Amino acid sequence: MQTKPFRIGTRGSPLALAQAHETRDRLAAVHGLSPEMFEVVILSTKGDRITDRSLAEIGGKGLFTEEIEQQLLSGELDFAVHSSKDMPTKLPDGLFLSAFLPREDIRDAFIGRTAPRLLELPEGATVGSSSLRRQALIRRLRPDINVITYRGQVETRLRKLAEGQVDATLLAYAGLKRLGMADVPTELLDPEEFPPAPAQGAICIESRIGDKRVNDLLAAIDDSRTHEAVACERGFLATLDGSCRTPIAGLAVSDGTHLRFSGMILTPDGSTHHRITVEGKAADAEALGQKAGEDIRAQAGPGFFSSWT
């Protein structure tokens, strides 16, 4: 039997730690293991160290994952826990997303200081968000709003808001709930009008391909519906060459047999957008997402994408 603890890699933010602890607790419970059989190893990533520039400026890909993946590949870690939303669509050779926890609420939360709802903000109000998707969606609904880049951990963003640096901000409701801050939002945005980022609200586990001992352990907590939904959303993102530079939204729902995906792409100024919906077998999740990506690309035409560069 295994005697050395499994080493779990995570970032050190309160949200990352909450996610790693939830994963550890689920694994311990399902396998009847003591929590001491899991050691949570905290690593700092480039994304944690650079907080004064937007993710798009730094060049989003792998910012929150690179250091952790190196340690997975070298065998320092057995697996890593991430927000699926932060994962590049292409992983390093030898690694894969082996399991997904049951998805949290997928909605974006609006936290308003000078008005409780996005559409009620005063003319010309300032909203802080570093996400190009949120920036574009805000501008689509409220072109008068001044959107400013706004990064840092959830706690930092809420402090800046309380200090009056902005009128409002947006955060994933999932993260707030995991931090015990479910009552912070003043509005939960309708996912039809304000669709989430691909993979929002889903915790994933990354591990080595072929590491049977670890992957068997992880398979026991994999939520297959979340796994299928995120595979579809990431297929969409990958086909559109998604990085943090692109305003892309997408949400799939799987009932285990059937899957339905809706995606949206916008110009960064929110003036133009396209939507797509596809349905099919849950088993074809990734291919369905890719097809949605190809179809929306054709629908939008090449002129649309010049706004992204």
Ligand SMILES: NCc1[nH]cc(CCC(=O)O)c1CC(=O)O
């Ligand atoms: N690095 C940003 C990030 N990655 C995952 C989450 C939230 C949790 C989730 O979507 O699972 C957040 C913060 C936010 O968008 O508010």
